[in-house]
Amino acid sequence: MESGPTLFGETALTRRKQRTEAVAKHVFFAMALAMIIPLALIIGYLVVKAWPALSIDFLLDPPLRGMKAGGIWPALLGTIYLVIVSLAVAAPIGVLAAVYLNEYAKDNWFNRVINLAVINLAGVPSIVHALFGLGAFVLAAKFGKSIIAASLTLAVMTLPVIIASTREALAAVPRPFREACWNVGATRWQTIQSVVLPNSISGILTGIILQVSRAAGETAPIMFTGALFFKAVERGDLFAYSLTDQCMALSMHLYVISTQVPGVPEALPYATAVVLLGAVLLVNITAISLRIHMRARKKW
Amino acid sequence: MAFLDEPMKNAPRPSSPPAAGSDAMEDGIATRELNLWYAKFQALKSINTRIKKGVITSLIGPSGCGKTTLLRCFNRVNERYGYVTTKGEIKLLGKNIYDPDVSLIELRRSVGMVFQRPNPLPISIYENVIFGLRIHADGALRKSDCNDAVEKALQEVGLWRDLKDRLHDKAIGLQLEQQQKLCIARLLPLKPKIILMDEPCSALDVEGTRAIEELMFELKGHYTIVIVTHNMAQARRASDECIFMLMGELVEHCRTEQLFLAPKNPKTAEYIEGRYG
Numbered sequence: 386m387e388s389g390p391t392l393f394g395e396t397a398l399t400r401r402k403q404r405t406e407a408v409a410k411h412v413f414f415a416m417a418l419a420m421i422i423p424l425a426l427i428i429g430y431l432v433v434k435a436w437p438a439l440s441i442d443f444l445l446d447p448p449l450r451g452m453k454a455g456g457i458w459p460a461l462l463g464t465i466y467l468v469i470v471s472l473a474v475a476a477p478i479g480v481l482a483a484v485y486l487n488e489y490a491k492d493n494w495f496n497r498v499i500n501l502a503v504i505n506l507a508g509v510p511s512i513v514h515a516l517f518g519l520g521a522f523v524l525a526a527k528f529g530k531s532i533i534a535a536s537l538t539l540a541v542m543t544l545p546v547i548i549a550s551t552r553e554a555l556a557a558v559p560r561p562f563r564e565a566c567w568n569v570g571a572t573r574w575q576t577i578q579s580v581v582l583p584n585s586i587s588g589i590l591t592g593i594i595l596q597v598s599r600a601a602g603e604t605a606p607i608m609f610t611g612a613l614f615f616k617a618v619e620r621g622d623l624f625a626y627s628l629t630d631q632c633m634a635l636s637m638h639l640y641v642i643s644t645q646v647p648g649v650p651e652a653l654p655y656a657t658a659v660v661l662l663g664a665v666l667l668v669n670i671t672a673i674s675l676r677i678h679m680r681a682r683k684k685w
Numbered sequence: 686m687a688f689l690d691e692p693m694k695n696a697p698r699p700s701s702p703p704a705a706g707s708d709a710m711e712d713g714i715a716t717r718e719l720n721l722w723y724a725k726f727q728a729l730k731s732i733n734t735r736i737k738k739g740v741i742t743s744l745i746g747p748s749g750c751g752k753t754t755l756l757r758c759f760n761r762v763n764e765r766y767g768y769v770t771t772k773g774e775i776k777l778l779g780k781n782i783y784d785p786d787v788s789l790i791e792l793r794r795s796v797g798m799v800f801q802r803p804n805p806l807p808i809s810i811y812e813n814v815i816f817g818l819r820i821h822a823d824g825a826l827r828k829s830d831c832n833d834a835v836e837k838a839l840q841e842v843g844l845w846r847d848l849k850d851r852l853h854d855k856a857i858g859l860q861l862e863q864q865q866k867l868c869i870a871r872l873l874p875l876k877p878k879i880i881l882m883d884e885p886c887s888a889l890d891v892e893g894t895r896a897i898e899e900l901m902f903e904l905k906g907h908y909t910i911v912i913v914t915h916n917m918a919q920a921r922r923a924s925d926e927c928i929f930m931l932m933g934e935l936v937e938h939c940r941t942e943q944l945f946l947a948p949k950n951p952k953t954a955e956y957i958e959g960r961y962g
Contacts, residue, residue, distance in 0.1 A: 492767075561804035565868070567765050569817035569875060570794035579820070580806060 428662065435659040438652035444660065445621045448638075452615065452646050457657055459618035462625055463532075463632030464664075467607060468600045470536035470628065471543060476593050478540075479547030486548070487555040488577055507545035511605045514542045518610040533628045535611025542606055543596040550592025554585040587679030594672035598665035604636040612637040614645075635661045712776065713738035713879060713909030714759055719773035721754060721763070728754045730933040731773070736926070738778070741901055741910045743924035743941070745917060747956065750930040752913040756881050759911065760796035761789055778878060794821060797872030801884040803864035805856035805871075810848055813856045813867055814838050817875040838870040842900055862893030866900060880904065882912040886919065898923045917957060921945050929953045 395403075432439075442456055449455030486503075490496040518538025528534040558581050566576040582589075604612075612634045618625040626632045639661060643654040714736040721729035729751050736742045744752040757763040758775055761782060775782050782792055794817065805813050812819075814835045818826055835852065839845040844866050848859075856867055865885060872880060882901075886894040894916075901910055901923055914920050920927055920941065927941040929950075937944060937953045948954045 561800060561802060562806055564762075564798075564800060565804045565806055565816075565871070566820070567762050568760065568793055568798035569820055569872065570790040570792070571820045572790060575820050579816075584807060 431655055431659050431662065435652055435655035438650070438656035439659065443656055447618050447620060448615065448642075452642055453649050453653075457635065457638060457660060458620060458622075459616050459625065460633040460635045460638035460657070461660065462618065462623070463612070463616075463634040464601050464636070464661075466532050466626055466632060467536050467539060467611070467634060468597050470532060471539035471600050472593065472597060474537060475540035475544045475547055475596070479544050479593075480551050480589060482544075483548045483551035483555060484577060484581075487552045488573055488581065503545045503548050506541075507549060509542075511542060511603050514538055515606040515609045517541065518606055523610050529629070530609075530611050530613070530631050531629045532611050532626055532632050535607040535632075535634075538606045538610045539600045539603065542603065543600055546599070547593055547596055550595070551585075551589050554588025554592060555581060557588060558584045587676055591672045591676045594668055594675070597668045601665060601668075602636055602661065604634075604640055607634055608637060614641055635664075711738060712736065713740075713778065714911070715774075715776040716758075717774040717776075719755075719758065719771070719775060721751075721758065721772075722770045723754075724768045728933050729758070732935045734928060734935055734938050736909065736911060736928075738909050739906050740925040741905050741912060741923060742926040742928060743920040744911065744913045744928050744930060745915075745920050745956075746930035746936075748915075751933040752930055753883055755930070756798075756883055756911060756913050759879065759881055760793045760798060762793065762798065764789075790821075794875050795877050796879045796881060797875065797877040799865070799868050799872070799880065799882040799885045802888045803861055803868050805859070805864050805867050807855065807857050809853045810856045810859070810867060811835055811852040814870050815874060816871055821875065834874040838873040841873055841903070842866040842870040843896075843903075844870060860893075862889050862896055865889060865893070865897055869897075869900065869904075877908060879909045879911070882910065884913050884915060887915065894919065917945075929956060931956070 444456060444461060445458050446456030447458050486496065486499065490499070515538065518534060518541065522528050522534035522537045523530055526534075528537075562580045562584065563576055566580055571579070611631050613631040614633075616625075616631070616633050618633075635657060639654055639657045642649045642657065712735045714734075716732050716734050719729055719732040720727065732755060744755060746752050754763065757766070758771065759777065759782075763769045763771070771783070777792075777796065780787070806816060808816075811831075815826065815831045818831065818834060836845060836849075839848060844863060847863070856864065859867065865888075869880070869885075886897050889897065898919065901912070904910065905925075912920075912924065914923075924941050926939065927944040928938040929936045929944065929948075929952075931952055937948060937950045939949070944953065945957055948957060
């Protein structure tokens with residue numbers, strides 16, 4: 386040991402600080418890593434268990450022999466229908482509402498109430514949405530249990546999140562762009578049209594796409610409003626359902642073959658789960674790459 | 686003036702009867718008992734002033750004294766920034782801009798603003814220049830009109846020679862000084878009467894500042910220019926008249942040399958000597 390610190394040399398205190406720093410960094414890293422491990426385990430476990438059943442036929446075939454064999458086509462198709470119809474309803478309403486809230490609304494009690502409603506609606510459990518959908522769309526609106534009723538229920542569920550993510554995307558457009566518009570006499574709509582939307586569209590789309598995975602994954606809201614146990618559909622038939630039909634859905638099908646039907650080979654529910662998860666991941670990856678692609682074109 | 690004949694689009698505001706005065710039309714901007722509040726905070730206190738047409742007037746004063754607020758009153762863009770209550774009268778070229786027949790769209794078209802940080806839109810240089818024309822066009826614009834407008838505006842701000850071969854490049858890629866000139870060029874096709882500048886050089890280096898100031902000299906005469914600046918040397922160099930503000934009040938307004946050489950108010954003297962600010 387030296388008798389005293391050299392110029393710029395470390396002292397006992399410096400060393401102690403560095404030790405704390407190293408500990409802190411590793412703890413945080415470990416927590417971040419802990420996020421990845423479950424995901425990797427889930428995917429790995431599912432894929433291994435599902436492997437024997439996974440094939441193109443599994444995607445395109447209807448379930449056979451009392452759901453103990455065959456594929457998941459009707460459920461996959463039903464989920465696609467539900468997601469498309471629900472987003473076709475929720476996306477335009479959500480985006481337009483968000484534009485109003487972010488671009489036009491002044492900070493008064495009425496708009497605060499709307500804001501509060503949006504936030505609270507986003508926090509409502511999906512089973513409550515399911516009951517609301519049953520009451521409002523199936524019974525009161527007399528849609529009966531159908532794709533349209535189930536999609537509207539999903540739309541109500543995804544709407545507040547679409548509004549929130551759209552508002553965030555709109556708010557991220559730098560104010561100087563708006564100021565440039567205001568000060569040449571652009572109306573609010575012209576400002577939105579020429580500057581705000583073109584520069585927030587990637588964020589808006591990302592938010593909407595992320596809701597696809599949510600709508601696809603939920604079971605409760607569709608169980609009461611439009612999903613059914615089994616429907617005979619031809620292999621690969623794209624137009625098996627009409628909007629007023631009930632349909633099968635992946636999440637519901639997974640629940641059914643895991644718990645309601647005795648004697649289903651183990652690989653089938655796992656393979657269904659892999660398809661559901663795979664579809665969701667695919668959609669999320671699309672959203673992320675879209676965002677990266679659009680962001681690369683921005684330069685501010 | 687285009688904004689005079691627009692139909693009523695905004696709720697009428699209280700305004701005092703028109704001021705008498707034979708030379709009212711000589712004023713670019715005249716305010717009478719102008720008071721402004723942000724919610725409860727009074728940012729402007731009975732401002733009475735007459736800014737001459739066709740000259741450069743600078744607004745100086747410490748941060749938070751209301752310079753920018755006053756500037757933003759002149760095209761009523763303040764009203765886009767949240768809770769603002771305005772009382773009093775502002776006349777632009779003799780017309781009270783709070784009159785019910787004033788259209789904000791036409792007002793802002795005739796009174797352009799340049800900002801502290803250049804704010805070209807994330808589109809091409811060409812499209813930036815004709816952005817205002819597009820906003821105000823009734824239907825599609827003729828290609829030749831656009832080309833002429835772009836050339837004329839860029840000539841006027843001295844960018845034409847440098848940029849004429851890359852008009853379709855992104856405006857965001859230009860140097861800051863060029864961006865700021867472009868922002869000025871963006872106003873010109875709309876044939877503004879008044880150009881408001883909010884610290885237009887504070888993001889620029891010495892060269893850029895000089896270029897913008899030279900441009901201001903080129904433009905004066907055709908346009909009434911009001912510039913907010915923190916830079917007293919700039920106010921002194923670049924303006925004909927100077928207004929000193931403090932805590933929301935207008936302390937002194939006179940010819941620039943006079944304000945800097947023989948200020949009437951001791952507060953002005955203290956400020957320009959750098960005792961606060």
